[in-house]
Amino acid sequence: MRTRSKQRDIGPTSGSLLRWYPARWRARYGDEFLAMIDDELGGRRPEMRYRLSIARSGLNERLRDAGLAGNSVPPSEQVRGGALTVLCAFALFVVPGVAFAKISEHWDQSFQRGSRHLPAVSFNLLASLAGACGVAVALAALALLPAFVKFVRAGGWPAIRRRVKWAVIATLATAAVVGGLAVWASHLTNHQRNTGFGWYQLLFVVAAFLFAAAVAGWSVAAVAVTCRLTIGSGQLKVGGSLAVLVGACMPLMTGAAALWWGSMATTAPWFLAGTPMGSSPSPWAANLLGVLIVMTIASGIGMLGVLRVIRSMRALSMSQ
Amino acid sequence: MPRTTPNGSRQRPNDPPILILTSLAGGPKHGHALSKDIEGFAGVVLGPGALYGAITRLEERGLIEPLESNDRRRPYRITATGSAYLAEAVDEMQRLAHEGARRLAVANKASIPRRGPRIAGSPA
Numbered sequence: 343m344r345t346r347s348k349q350r351d352i353g354p355t356s357g358s359l360l361r362w363y364p365a366r367w368r369a370r371y372g373d374e375f376l377a378m379i380d381d382e383l384g385g386r387r388p389e390m391r392y393r394l395s396i397a398r399s400g401l402n403e404r405l406r407d408a409g410l411a412g413n414s415v416p417p418s419e420q421v422r423g424g425a426l427t428v429l430c431a432f433a434l435f436v437v438p439g440v441a442f443a444k445i446s447e448h449w450d451q452s453f454q455r456g457s458r459h460l461p462a463v464s465f466n467l468l469a470s471l472a473g474a475c476g477v478a479v480a481l482a483a484l485a486l487l488p489a490f491v492k493f494v495r496a497g498g499w500p501a502i503r504r505r506v507k508w509a510v511i512a513t514l515a516t517a518a519v520v521g522g523l524a525v526w527a528s529h530l531t532n533h534q535r536n537t538g539f540g541w542y543q544l545l546f547v548v549a550a551f552l553f554a555a556a557v558a559g560w561s562v563a564a565v566a567v568t569c570r571l572t573i574g575s576g577q578l579k580v581g582g583s584l585a586v587l588v589g590a591c592m593p594l595m596t597g598a599a600a601l602w603w604g605s606m607a608t609t610a611p612w613f614l615a616g617t618p619m620g621s622s623p624s625p626w627a628a629n630l631l632g633v634l635i636v637m638t639i640a641s642g643i644g645m646l647g648v649l650r651v652i653r654s655m656r657a658l659s660m661s662q
Numbered sequence: 663m664p665r666t667t668p669n670g671s672r673q674r675p676n677d678p679p680i681l682i683l684t685s686l687a688g689g690p691k692h693g694h695a696l697s698k699d700i701e702g703f704a705g706v707v708l709g710p711g712a713l714y715g716a717i718t719r720l721e722e723r724g725l726i727e728p729l730e731s732n733d734r735r736r737p738y739r740i741t742a743t744g745s746a747y748l749a750e751a752v753d754e755m756q757r758l759a760h761e762g763a764r765r766l767a768v769a770n771k772a773s774i775p776r777r778g779p780r781i782a783g784s785p786a
Contacts, residue, residue: 371714371717371718373734373736374735377692377693377694377734377735378692378693378694378710378735381693382694382697395711396710396711399710399714399715403718412719414719414722
């Protein structure tokens with residue numbers, strides 16, 4: 343334990359630098375690390391480059407501590423870390439996924455002539471893969487349910503209560519706003535709902551942010567719970583395999599969304615631009631571009647998690 | 663043979679783990695003393711982040727160990743495993759250096775132009 347005089351030695355600046363590191367690392371190396379910083383700086387304020395270098399090292403240690411990089415933790419922890427990376431990537435993917443569902447609403451009613459085959463194939467592929475991912479996440483949650491019950495019975499609830507509470511609050515707020523929007527929308531014409539920017543559109547944006555907050559809240563809660571569970575190797579393999587499935591589906595869904603956009607741009611560009619049927623507007627849509635960018639980022643993060651799971655599962659089966 | 667570093671990457675003479683092991687081969691040192699020593703013999707400045715990242719990996723692999731200290735500055739020393747690892751790394755680097763020097767010598771020999779017959783009266 344640190345003495346009072348030693349605590350006084352740690353200035354507020356060097357103390358803030360230590361916050362980049364995970365708690366376990368701080369407990370082991372914190373004091374001597376700060377002593378070295380104090381020796382090096384001699385009371386001077388650290389430069390930005392110095393701070394950034396420590397931040398990078400601290401984040402690297404955090405990744406290692408979470409089992410997302412290096413071999414500092416056992417393979418079982420690495421599988422868990424990789425699977426949670428995929429879960430977080432999927433949560434990020436859900437937000438543009440829902441936006442895509444909204445953008446593509448009633449797309450099949452916009453055809454005057456020409457083939458709707460390619461848009462239909464890509465849209466159905468996307469919807470099927472999204473359904474498969476949803477089932478996979480639900481199955482993973484079911485597989486971990488016994489471990490979760492055991493964790494709660496052993497008195498673990500207080501450790502996760504705050505995160506679950508925020509997720510529930512965000513979900514209830516989303517439900518209330520979306521419910522209000524649905525009632526309001528039933529009293530508006532199609533033109534009033536989709537043109538201009540008034541109170542209805544503002545509430546729509548609020549609902550979108552609340553939805554994103556609810557998804558983020560449940561993801562944080564899921565990570566907090568999963569990190570604390572005692573998971574058997576069988577459950578770990580099931581969870582890891584499902585994570586690989588979800589992670590592999592995300593790039594396919596992104597590709598399907600891009601294909602749908604491309605095929606709609608050639609066969610029914612007026613749907614994308616919201617112009618009358620038969621017109622020839624530009625097929626570029628900023629909202630779809632944004633959706634695809636976030637989907638691509640989420641797919642990339644998901645693939646990193648998939649690679650981590652595959653590598654760690656191999657090491658896990660070799661160690662058994 | 664230590665073909666990879668404790669981080670799993672390819673061995674290089676200026677890798678922080680090799681520099682730390684080399685420094686500790688001369689006796690136990692704490693973080694700041696290690697940094698100064700490494701700067702002195704290798705000309706490499708290791709900041710606290712890089713230094714302690716490497717110390718963490720080396721300790722995990724049992725190549726170095728902390729010593730008891732009443733001070734915040736905790737010294738480290740190289741273990742027997744660490745010495746063996748460093749010896750193999752040095753051996754490998756020496757072999758590489760010799761091979762490089764040998765090949766350079768051959769290349770230099772081949773690139774020296776042959777002198778033609780001297781013409782009487784011409785400057786040497």
